[in-house]
Amino acid sequence: MPEAAAGYLDALLAEFVNREDEVKAFIRLLEDGTRTVLAVWGEGGVGKTSLQAKMKHELALRSLRKAEIAWNDTYNYDYLAIMRKLRDDCGVDHFKSFTDLVNYFTVPEYNLNINLQGGVNVLQDAKLENTQVRDITGIVIKDLMLDKPRTDKDVPEAERVMRLTDAFIPGLAAATAGAPFVIFMDAAEKMADKTRSWIWDGLLTHARDGKLPGVKFVICGRAEPKPDASFKYTCQVRQLQPLKLEHIEAYLEKRGLKQGREFAMLLLAVSKGNILELSNQVDAYLNLMEAAQGR
Amino acid sequence: MNDRPLSLADFTAALQAAAQDPGGSVELLLRTLPPRKAALLRAAAISHDFDADLLQVLEPGLGQTQAETLCTEFLKLSMVTTVEGALKIHDQARQHLFRSWLGADRREAFRDLSGRLAAHFEALKQTAVGAAQSVAENRQIFHLIGANEAAGFEAFKTRFQSARKQFELAECEALLRLVREYGESIEPVRRLWIIHLEGDLRADLRRFDEAKAAYQAVLADPQATPELRARSWYRIGNLEREQRHWAEAETAYGEARNAAAAVKSEGLGFRITDGLTAVYRETGRLDEAEAMLERAIKRAGEVGNRASLTVFYNSMGMLLQKRGDTGPAIEAFKQSLARLHEEGETFRQAQVLNNLGLAYADRTEWAESQRYLEDCLRIEEQRGHTLGQAKTLHNLVRAYIALGQESKGLETAERAAGLFVDVRDWFHAAVVKRMMGRIQRRARRYPEARKAFGESLGLFQQAGDDGEAAATQVELSEVERRRRLPWYIWVALVLFGLLVLVFLLAIAGDL
Numbered sequence: 151m152p153e154a155a156a157g158y159l160d161a162l163l164a165e166f167v168n169r170e171d172e173v174k175a176f177i178r179l180l181e182d183g184t185r186t187v188l189a190v191w192g193e194g195g196v197g198k199t200s201l202q203a204k205m206k207h208e209l210a211l212r213s214l215r216k217a218e219i220a221w222n223d224t225y226n227y228d229y230l231a232i233m234r235k236l237r238d239d240c241g242v243d244h245f246k247s248f249t250d251l252v253n254y255f256t257v258p259e260y261n262l263n264i265n266l267q268g269g270v271n272v273l274q275d276a277k278l279e280n281t282q283v284r285d286i287t288g289i290v291i292k293d294l295m296l297d298k299p300r301t302d303k304d305v306p307e308a309e310r311v312m313r314l315t316d317a318f319i320p321g322l323a324a325a326t327a328g329a330p331f332v333i334f335m336d337a338a339e340k341m342a343d344k345t346r347s348w349i350w351d352g353l354l355t356h357a358r359d360g361k362l363p364g365v366k367f368v369i370c371g372r373a374e375p376k377p378d379a380s381f382k383y384t385c386q387v388r389q390l391q392p393l394k395l396e397h398i399e400a401y402l403e404k405r406g407l408k409q410g411r412e413f414a415m416l417l418l419a420v421s422k423g424n425i426l427e428l429s430n431q432v433d434a435y436l437n438l439m440e441a442a443q444g445r
Numbered sequence: 446m447n448d449r450p451l452s453l454a455d456f457t458a459a460l461q462a463a464a465q466d467p468g469g470s471v472e473l474l475l476r477t478l479p480p481r482k483a484a485l486l487r488a489a490a491i492s493h494d495f496d497a498d499l500l501q502v503l504e505p506g507l508g509q510t511q512a513e514t515l516c517t518e519f520l521k522l523s524m525v526t527t528v529e530g531a532l533k534i535h536d537q538a539r540q541h542l543f544r545s546w547l548g549a550d551r552r553e554a555f556r557d558l559s560g561r562l563a564a565h566f567e568a569l570k571q572t573a574v575g576a577a578q579s580v581a582e583n584r585q586i587f588h589l590i591g592a593n594e595a596a597g598f599e600a601f602k603t604r605f606q607s608a609r610k611q612f613e614l615a616e617c618e619a620l621l622r623l624v625r626e627y628g629e630s631i632e633p634v635r636r637l638w639i640i641h642l643e644g645d646l647r648a649d650l651r652r653f654d655e656a657k658a659a660y661q662a663v664l665a666d667p668q669a670t671p672e673l674r675a676r677s678w679y680r681i682g683n684l685e686r687e688q689r690h691w692a693e694a695e696t697a698y699g700e701a702r703n704a705a706a707a708v709k710s711e712g713l714g715f716r717i718t719d720g721l722t723a724v725y726r727e728t729g730r731l732d733e734a735e736a737m738l739e740r741a742i743k744r745a746g747e748v749g750n751r752a753s754l755t756v757f758y759n760s761m762g763m764l765l766q767k768r769g770d771t772g773p774a775i776e777a778f779k780q781s782l783a784r785l786h787e788e789g790e791t792f793r794q795a796q797v798l799n800n801l802g803l804a805y806a807d808r809t810e811w812a813e814s815q816r817y818l819e820d821c822l823r824i825e826e827q828r829g830h831t832l833g834q835a836k837t838l839h840n841l842v843r844a845y846i847a848l849g850q851e852s853k854g855l856e857t858a859e860r861a862a863g864l865f866v867d868v869r870d871w872f873h874a875a876v877v878k879r880m881m882g883r884i885q886r887r888a889r890r891y892p893e894a895r896k897a898f899g900e901s902l903g904l905f906q907q908a909g910d911d912g913e914a915a916a917t918q919v920e921l922s923e924v925e926r927r928r929r930l931p932w933y934i935w936v937a938l939v940l941f942g943l944l945v946l947v948f949l950l951a952i953a954g955d956l
């Protein structure tokens with residue numbers, strides 16, 4: 151499967167057309183110290199996923215790191231799931247306090263190992279018996295991956311969100327220091343209202359306010375994001391438009407089809423420039439050609 | 446829908462025909478695949494994503510290698526992507542393929558496949574933990590609806606209501622999105638239930654207009670059952686009451702009561718009664734409210750409905766308190782609290798503790814008031830109920846101020862206002878800010894008072910309460926006037942100036 155996935159990405163990049171402006175906007179995002187968010191929106195099938203693949207390729211060319219979150223219908227990434235995913239994608243080492251706090255809020259009878267100032271509560275942790283203090287700095291805290299609040303201690307949700315975010319942000323800043331780090335968020339239209347509020351008010355504000363230097367966000371979705379005025383200088387919103395005839399011609403060429411302008415015009419008329427429709431039609435045509443040649 | 450294999454010669458015509466149908470290009474593509482492969486891809490679209498294991502669930506005779514090869518081949522199609530190790534058909538395409546299963550011609554096969562998928566995710570649910578378990582459970586419910594709509598829908602409702610009770614509103618949203626995929630294929634009354642539950646979610650998110658629109662949509666449907674009608678009217682009553690639209694609330698509760706007459710649910714009837722008595726209480730019809738509550742307490746006692754008794758005692762306490770009978774009110778609240786203790790209902794104690802705190806505040810027994818309110822706050826915090834916390838903090842401000850803890854009072858008020866804003870309760874946020882303005886004004890901290898009154902004014906305007914906004918504007922203007930020096934200071938200054946002038950003239954004369 152990993153080979154197939156790599157092949158899929160290669161194919162996606164090989165067939166990529168248009169979107170020069172969006173790719174340029176992405177490169178500016180990487181290079182510009184002020185901009186932190188690029189929000190791309192457009193109808194389903196217009197090419198958001200392909201654009202993200204292209205952006206990821208640009209990152210790879212620059213040897214820059216990334217993390218990815220894609221909402222789907224069966225799992226609703228909430229604030230905690232987002233932070234866990236980013237932690238795992240960035241490397242867990244900088245997130246010990248955060249992980250410790252996650253366990254504290256979710257695992258019954260769990261005691262904090264690391265206090266909020268970053269010190270280690272040596273005496274509280276019975277699991278650390280026979281351990282030298284100097285070894286404790288290398289403590290490994292494993293997230294037990296529970297997602298419901300612990301039943302023996304009902305910390306209010308608002309406080310959980312606040313404290314976890316506070317513990318997470320310095321970890322993310324440390325883990326991403328040195329070079330731009332891009333967080334891709336896809337299918338943003340599927341996130342819950344509460345999650346959307348947290349992303350803008352709890353996460354992106356830290357980036358806007360300079361607490362996450364180097365961290366860049368690319369948010370893709372079907373609905374137009376409407377950031378408040380405070381994001382005026384840090385967030386750019388772009389709408390993806392359907393492909394035009396010249397893009398379809400370029401696409402057909404990349405798929406190895408030289409059927410001429412008329413065929414491209416026919417495809418434009420039936421696909422209305424929607425890349426998903428177009429690619430399905432071209433896939434179908436190529437299947438038929440292959441079958442005809444095989445006969 | 447045409448499943449006939451396509452030839453190259455037919456392509457242009459088929460392409461043009463496909464343009465007329467939503468999902469036409471997907472069907473076109475499927476017609477160019479070998480029939481077995483096309484059928485399996487269509488089946489895979491029942492699930493939200495798939496891998497080799499899942500293909501084997503869908504087609505039990507498939508070997509592991511065959512399934513993996515098929516996955517590799519599917520991934521070559523433009524509409525299939527890979528996300529976190531699984532294959533995923535593009536949303537638009539999957540939606541079309543999923544809907545293609547809901548028609549009568551494929552319904553039987555769909556039930557069978559859904560049943561297998563439900564069993565598969567049921568097994569996964571047993572071994573998974575944390576988020577993975579939630580995902581498996583949601584997917585199991587989703588496919589159970591396909592296999593056995595009645596059982597699946599009950600499972601969905603149970604999970605939704607449990608998530609809602611825990612304030613896991615993101616989870617509620619995810620569940621609704623899943624069940625909505627079945628669209629019109631769901632039995633009409635269940636579709637109305639979905640709309641009703643959407644209304645509940647919107648109400649929890651304090652999007653009152655959206656919530657009301659959902660309930661009204663249920664009521665406008667002739668297929669709505671008396672129970673759904675009663676529940677929708679009751680919820681509208683609650684929404685109106687929350688917004689202090691007393692006349693609308695009374696009408697809605699009245700309609701709810703009429704509809705509930707045909708429903709064998711004493712609990713629902715009791716809830717409607719409680720809502721109605723709250724409206725009577727707030728509109729000053731205390732005798733009517735009391736008579737209704739007495740009847741309700743008697744009836745709840747007769748049928749042994751302990752849960753409703755706790756509610757009615759609490760409401761009776763509020764009513765008596767409103768009348769100024771704080772002693773009997775405290776007794777009623779304690780009756781309610783004792784019953785909640787017996788039932789081990791921790792969270793529901795919060796409201797009664799809050800009321801006890803207020804009753805003691807009315808008797809200026811501030812230490813007792815603070816004690817009950819802080820108990821209440823602890824429960825609200827445990828519960829993660831933002832609005833409950835905001836209301837309790839608001840009430841605590843008065844106790845702190847009365848006990849001479851002014852800075853704690855102001856800090857608490859600031860927290861309360863912030864929480865009210867968080868839940869878009871602009872009106873109460875404005876009330877708290879105005880209270881802060883008054884505290885600051887009393888302490889002659891005019892700049893702080895101006896700031897608080899100004900914020901309060903803005904919030905009242907945002908809440909659309911012109912009357913309160915105008916009243917706050919008056920208070921703000923009064924504080925603004927404090928910027929200017931009072932007349933007697935001006936007189937003193939003029940006199941002082943004259944004295945200096947006389948003194949200077951005298952010196953000049955001497956010279």
